[in-house]
Amino acid sequence: MNKYCFGVDIGGTTVKIGLFTTDGTIVDKWEIKTSKEDGGSRILSDVSESLSEKMQEKGITKDEIEGIGIGVPGPVDDKGTVLTCVNLGWGTFNVAEEVTRLTGITNVKAGNDANVAALGEMWLGGGKGYSDMIMITLGTGVGGGVIHNGKIITGTKGAAGEIGHMLVNYEEEDPCNCGRKGCLEQYASATGIVKVAKRLLAKSEEESTIRDKENLSAKMIFDAAKEGDKIATECVEELGWYLGVACANIAAVVEPDVYVIGGGVSKAGVILLDVIQRHYEKYAFHAHKDKEFKLAELGNDAGIVGAAKLVIN
Amino acid sequence: MNKYCFGVDIGGTTVKIGLFTTDGTIVDKWEIKTSKEDGGSRILSDVSESLSEKMQEKGITKDEIEGIGIGVPGPVDDKGTVLTCVNLGWGTFNVAEEVTRLTGITNVKAGNDANVAALGEMWLGGGKGYSDMIMITLGTGVGGGVIHNGKIITGTKGAAGEIGHMLVNYEEEDPCNCGRKGCLEQYASATGIVKVAKRLLAKSEEESTIRDKENLSAKMIFDAAKEGDKIATECVEELGWYLGVACANIAAVVEPDVYVIGGGVSKAGVILLDVIQRHYEKYAFHAHKDKEFKLAELGNDAGIVGAAKLVIN
Known part of the structure; x- marks a missing residue:
């Protein structure tokens, strides 16, 4: 070479x-x-x-x-x-x-x-040492990539790995950017978790440090959850639930070794991995349990x- | 060779x-x-x-x-x-x-x-000529297989392609054979569609040729649906809905060319392909539409x- x-x-x-x-x-x-x-x-x-x-x-x-x-x-x-x-x-x-x-x-x-x-x-980041990996990028939207035997699964028309557009909520009434309703992206992206927070805040009278914040962001929600804020914690749980269930369904298709979580939202760190993994382990088929969840390491x-x-x- | x-x-x-x-x-x-x-x-x-x-x-x-x-x-x-x-x-x-x-x-x-x-x-059946294929076998349970580039995706511990254990209904109260609740198998297997039928019959007063049948079977339900029986048609729609949504979520992961449907339930024929495909096309991400749905051809x-x-x- x-x-x-x-x-x-x-x-x-x-x-x-x-x-x-x-x-x-x-x-x-x-x-x-x-x-x-x-x-x-x-x-x-x-x-x-x-x-x-x-x-x-x-x-x-x-x-x-x-x-x-x-x-x-x-x-x-x-x-x-x-x-x-x-x-x-x-x-x-x-x-x-x-x-x-x-x-x-x-x-x-x-x-x-x-x-x-x-x-x-x-190759050089969070999935180093693995050959079957799912990458989920939690940014403005939710992107993804599926690696099998060390190579990308591109899909017939180059549209594999559209993890953000897995349908995870059949009850959703608001449309996703893609025009359908109930995509993972609507709950697990930086904008998604803010929408989830606004819904939970509107439904509750509970005091919360994220109530009435201008420019509420995913970071503010995770920071508040780390401080024990109840509504912020519910938001993080909801995001973790949707991601955990989506990862369990991905395992039913390709059963990877490791899920690598990246994008801006992943700056929240271990709290994010933990909540996804906890829900994953709860919902995964018995033969799919005990997988690795890691943070992306390479950033841009x-x-x-x-x-x-x-x-x- | x-x-x-x-x-x-x-x-x-x-x-x-x-x-x-x-x-x-x-x-x-x-x-x-x-x-x-x-x-x-x-x-x-x-x-x-x-x-x-x-x-x-x-x-x-x-x-x-x-x-x-x-x-x-x-x-x-x-x-x-x-x-x-x-x-x-x-x-x-x-x-x-x-x-x-x-x-x-x-x-x-x-x-x-x-x-x-x-x-x-x-190689020689319903997926002949394709290299990226999902097989879904609707029998007593729901099995599956994922073919990518002409080869099986086995999964890290040999448990990829467990399509029947994709989680598709979060509201389910009865357990699946695997112990979890809401697996595809609970609605799309030969036993699953009979359970769906019994639920729909119990909830409705509607006359139906499948009401009070001893040993109600998937075949009897499909046959009644072909004759225009309303409740049987609802059962087939429900099975098609779950399979269509599951296939849309599979596409978001690996985007295959073709879905091949086999197993005893697939003897229902074109009515089954049509109902799955109709729901698939409704729920699939825009880049995943227009895929092929075929019946398995090789049987045992x-x-x-x-x-x-x-x-x-």
């Missing part, structure tokens, strides 16, 4: 890029702006130029590059074809082939950014790490 | 065995009794003798055998280790290694019987077919 590889994580605002050694050390990382003009047509040539400049700067030749991995904020199939990516203005085309054309490097692979981040956490670097891993076997 | 292989499906009463050509033709199939005496210690030597006799009968030498695949009614890990199998009286040991020792054939693989049946349906042969496929790449 060659000495270096690149991991590229394309976001709506910036493209994060990492230069790695193929044994898993970050040599350098940097960002460039995402040029969304003209349907995002310049994004990949900007990336290609940036990689070329970095190779010159470091005195690295093409022969030393094992490959380029790319995470894209949209569905990507097994062959590297992105199937429309609204955030970037992209239609359907093969990202991997295009980057090969631009760089002359043949080993190029592309994947969905959430899936790629999961792969990164498996998960995308470039996982992208790099795409091209390393 | 050699010309022949064996597929062995070990059940609690009989062992089904098939001799196949490696291009997928059944040359012969037969059964032997499952000897459960002495903790099932003679089962594998009985199988081994039976294979040996068949090879003599057909004039086939060991050199012509590509391998032996074995389905076992219990959890089996990726390496062929069975993790206790109550039905057969087995503890934990490596089935594949034991059969190699007994037969002198090195390419031996073992898998859980439900997973192996799923592989069979992918799925186990030997899938077992044979285990040793053919």
